[in-house]
């Protein structure tokens with residue numbers, strides 16, 4: 289049970305849970321948002337391309353995102369497993385992920401959905417204060433989640449594990465680990 293994807297609206301706590309879960313499961317945490325922010329911070333060509341999308345809350349074009357993920361998954365530490373956070377974010381990206389894994393003859397074990405009511409999500413984001421956490425950009429990211437990312441729940445219906453994302457960090461990671469155990 290080591291190749292996992294974490295899905296949930298912005299503010300669902302994916303990043304926080306991913307850190308806790310990747311420690312417990314001993315797999316690398318791969319966050320596309322963090323990878324993009326690192327590129328922007330280091331002013332790489334990819335970062336220069338991605339910056340305006342991050343600033344506005346739009347998705348970075350699939351061609352850029354997919355290549356970045358492909359390279360990250362090719363690194364040795366991702367061979368035995370990974371926890372993807374923020375990717376895929378639409379069904380096209382999910383298809384590309386399927387191709388990347390197919391080339392290595394492996395498949396996803398589970399897609400974990402963190403379920404959090406929208407008012408809780410917005411309150412969390414407003415108090416977080418990251419550069420892209422202004423009200424307008426938050427609203428745009430939520431819209432994109434509904435229109436682009438939520439269809440993944442259908443796409444992954446067969447391996448979807450839905451977990452209540454309201455509670456303490458430990459409570460929620462405990463729920464995820466239990467749900468993964470109960471599944472097999």
Ligand SMILES: Nc1ncnc2c1ncn2[C@@H]1O[C@H](COP(=O)(O)OP(=O)(O)O)[C@@H](O)[C@H]1O
Nearest residue numbers: 298320321341342345346347348353374375377
């Ligand atoms: N898979 C992806 N495809 C396209 N853009 C992405 C992807 N992952 C992250 N991004 C970009 O990075 C931004 C921040 O992502 P992330 O850190 O996951 O934040 P959040 O989960 O709060 O939306 C997104 O708004 C988007 O611009």
